[in-house]
Amino acid sequence: GDSVTQMEGPVTLSEEAFLTINCTYTATGYPSLFWYVQYPGEGLQLLLKATKADDKGSNKGFEATYRKETTSFHLEKGSVQVSDSAVYFCAPNSGYSTLTFGKGTMLLVSP
Amino acid sequence: EAQVTQNPRYLITVTGKKLTVTCSQNMNHEYMSWYRQDPGLGLRQIYYSMNVEVTDKGDVPEGYKVSRKEKRNFPLILESPSPNQTSLYFCAAKSLAGYEQYFGPGTRLTVT
Numbered sequence: 518g519d520s521v522t523q524m525e526g527p528v529t530l531s532e533e534a535f536l537t538i539n540c541t542y543t544a545t546g547y548p549s550l551f552w553y554v555q556y557p558g559e560g561l562q563l564l565l566k567a568t569k570a571d572d573k574g575s576n577k578g579f580e581a582t583y584r585k586e587t588t589s590f591h592l593e594k595g596s597v598q599v600s601d602s603a604v605y606f607c608a609p610n611s612g613y614s615t616l617t618f619g620k621g622t623m624l625l626v627s628p
Numbered sequence: 629e630a631q632v633t634q635n636p637r638y639l640i641t642v643t644g645k646k647l648t649v650t651c652s653q654n655m656n657h658e659y660m661s662w663y664r665q666d667p668g669l670g671l672r673q674i675y676y677s678m679n680v681e682v683t684d685k686g687d688v689p690e691g692y693k694v695s696r697k698e699k700r701n702f703p704l705i706l707e708s709p710s711p712n713q714t715s716l717y718f719c720a721a722k723s724l725a726g727y728e729q730y731f732g733p734g735t736r737l738t739v740t
Contacts, residue, residue, distance in 0.1 A: 549727060560632075560718055560731035561671075568727070606671065615661070615686070616729060620670035 519544040519609045523619035526604075530597055530626050538592040538622045540581075540607035548609040550574075550583055550590040551616065555604040564592075564605070602626045630655050632721050632732035640738045641709055649704045649735050651719030659722040660702040661686070661729070662694065664715040671718070677702055678724070709739040 524539040542548070549568045553561040565574035570585035579594045590607060607619040632653045641647055653660065661676040663686075673686030677696040691713055693705040702721075706713060719732040 551727070560733050561720075561729075562731065563728045566727055610727075615673060615676060618663075618671040620668065 519548065519617040521607050521609060521617055521619035523605075523607050523622050526621075526623035528622060528624050530624070532599055532626055532628050533596045534626075536592070536594040536597045536601075536624065538605055538607075538624070540590045540592065540619060542588050542590065542607070542609040544588075544609045544617075547585070550581070551608045551610065552579070552581055552590070552592050553606040553608060553618070555606065555621070557603070561606060597624070597626045599626045599628055630730055632719055632730050634717075634719050634732040634735050636735060637733065638736050640740065642740055643710055644708050647706050647709060647737075649706075649717060649719075649737070651702045651704065651732060652700050653702075653719075653721035653730070654700065655721060655723070655730065656699060657721040657730075658699070658724045660696065661720045661722075662692070662702070662704050663718045663720065664688065665718060665734075666715050674704070674717075709737075711739050713737065714739050 520543045522541050551566045552564040554564045555561045565576040567574040567583035573582045581590050581592045604621045604623050606621045608616040610616050635650045658679045662674040663671045665671050672688045674692050675694040677683045717735045720729040722729045
């Protein structure tokens, strides 16, 4: 089955710093790749996705590129804000619908 | 507005007392799923359903039951809750033709 390895958190940054959260995966075939975000006290919501190799997903200033050769989907943002403080989950999907989530990486941004 | 609702949002109960957490979606999506979230373990799937009357086990189904009698509802049943089922539970829904899973706001369950 699919599996995901995410960098452990918490990741602590100052506002306007550059963010990278690493994600590598193993999956059968050619999965679609997702990043979900969980703000405090809320459920998960889709942040961005990429469905084939070399695709770049982007949303709210976050980006991630589907790297098939390294089986990676690292999340980046050039300048984080306090409001980006949340837990971020990487998730490949090579099955019909079931997602496999990473353990999540907590991001804490201070003013 | 696309929505997944869960009730209750918070529940404290005692060992062995049967409980049901309801989940309802207004998107007419075929696929629904239950997850539990625990510190250090991320999200783990409990059960899922591909459509009405079709359910299957996820990674951690022991101690849980589900039913899918209607497309919009997917209740999670704990027949005899135990303290190790203390967790944060999420319901999700997805169209089989789409990519995105829509999550409910979560139910925090404490079993004493």
